[in-house]
Amino acid sequence: MADETPIEEILNTIGDEHARTVLASVSRKSGSAKELADRLDLSQPTIYRRLDVLQEHDLIKERTLVADDGNHYKEYRCNFDSTVISLEDDEYDVRIFRKENLPDRFTQLWDELGVK
Template sequence: MAEERPIEEILNTIGDEHARTVLAAISREPRAAKELSEEVGLSLPTIYRRLELLQEHDLIKQRTAIADDGNHFKMYECNFDSTVISLQDDEYKVRIYRRENLPDRFSQLWDELGTD
């Protein structure tokens, strides 16, 4: 699925060096904020601010995980496969190609067919 967003939103988000660092780390595999902090050498408050920024623009998703001792914590992961920036008719556009599962995509396509 491709989704268009205003280029300013995406460029401002990925223009932030710390946001890019966090996004690159979780694109390899999901991680908790503490793991990210240790891996990339940024403070936890900085990590949380960037995670919030990335979530605000729907570039990552979070899920709750359960540790061996029963404690709950958040895991963060990248939720897109790629982005494409294009120039069409003197206007830049950003397309985000999302990761999605097949049943959800089928349901969405079916809904779109029913509305046209």
């Protein structure tokens, strides 16, 4: 895993049903906390707690937008394209693939393969 977040923390995060629901929703369509609460029929405090955890592990990104009335709000979106969780010899491996870092990811993969 390119991130230095412990695998157990990532697994615990995506093991939470509400966090998975929020993550799945923002992977399909970005939205504000209020939009997500309405869309997912969850309370805003529940949404905010999950957004905080997902953001802490760099699984989502936020950006600040300005509404027509001039008020600011945050919109959340998924920060990766895919993830692979594998189990080998009683050890988990979590790989998160991000499109925007493709050249860096290729270099890292190349280095991991030991190609010189």
